[in-house]
Amino acid sequence: VNRAIREYMGLPADGPLPPEFAPPIHPDHAEAAYARWMQACATGEGYDQEVRMRRHPDGCYRWFLSRAEPIRDAEPA
Numbered sequence: 001v002n003r004a005i006r007e008y009m010g011l012p013a014d015g016p017l018p019p020e021f022a023p024p025i026h027p028d029h030a031e032a033a034y035a036r037w038m039q040a041c042a043t044g045e046g047y048d049q050e051v052r053m054r055r056h057p058d059g060c061y062r063w064f065l066s067r068a069e070p071i072r073d074a075e076p077a
Contacts, residue, residue, distance in 0.1 A: 010056025024054035026061050033066070044070050
């Protein structure tokens with residue numbers, strides 16, 4: 001999670017995310033985004049999803065394109 005999105009969500013600028021952290025995704029998108037994330041984690045594929053996320057502290061929602069790519073070992077498992 002980069003510095004800009006941390007500021008947007010009201011998180012500290014650096015360091016690990018709290019264990020209870022969950023992105024403030026709009027309820028209309030949360031279930032699909034979570035399912036897509038779990039699929040990406042299970043299969044090792046990239047994650048790509050457009051969602052609205054809530055801004056801290058005013059609660060305004062804005063559209064974001066969330067992407068994640070797995071980091072793979074040089075040696076196959």
